[in-house]
Amino acid sequence: MALVTTGCASIATNRGYIVDETLFAAVQPGIDNQQSVRGTLGQPTMVSQFGDPVWYYISSRTEQAPFSQPRIEQHNVFAVQFDEAGNVISTDRSGMEQVARIDPESDTTPTLGRERGFLEDLFGNIGTVGGAGPGAAGGGGR
Template identity: 30%
Template sequence: MGTITSGARGLALVVATIALTACSAQYRDHGYTPPPEDLAQIEVGQDTRETVRETIGAPTTEAMIDERSYYYVSSRMRQFAWRAPEEVAREVVAISFGPSGTVSNVERYGLEDGIVVPLERRVTDSGGNVGFIRQLLSRLGGFSPETFLD
């Protein structure tokens, strides 16, 4: 009466396997950064935007303000079962171009460097500290809240 059947052992083994795999980390890689041997082909002062694209491929993004940099970005995310994904590795390769259009600098940053590279910038000019209601009412025939309150 104290023996466990082979079917019960098999079921226990399956449950234990599922439990262990659910607790193991899952990794996802995103983006692309060129390997060092490809970056070594880029010559500062010689290569242009077009030759960089031909040599190492199109960038992940380009600088938004001055359009003088290419950025290649890759990251690695780790997730355990129900927990939120966590970024465990990030690499950014920044290739800057001078006014003449040739490469002026090639830099590689990692997550451990702590350098923030703004890849996207969305700034809206508020036009001062005027509230929405005040703006709306001032557009209606010169209406001012002060005259309404008097």
């Protein structure tokens, strides 16, 4: 019975930055700069590409039951914003309230243009293969 029970247990996986509350609390606006933040928290997970420089430290904890999709159980984003001189302006935390659950799987894929039926999909290319074009007879390819 113990073997069956362990086979049905969920698998927990930590991804990204490993959260340490003490280190996050040590980063203080007006006191720290980019060098001290890198020394305290390490390399950021992601750095903003536009606007003010912001470093993001992202972590997620997922659980996956057997024969199912992984599900995010815990998500943390710690953002450190810097001024032009590299000094910390502000810090911000967000969590699960920012996670959007989407279902990318559906029966149809929307496309631009007209709708084609099954027979048009099946027989739509008959006559177009080997037609006049560069290198074909009458195509003026040379």
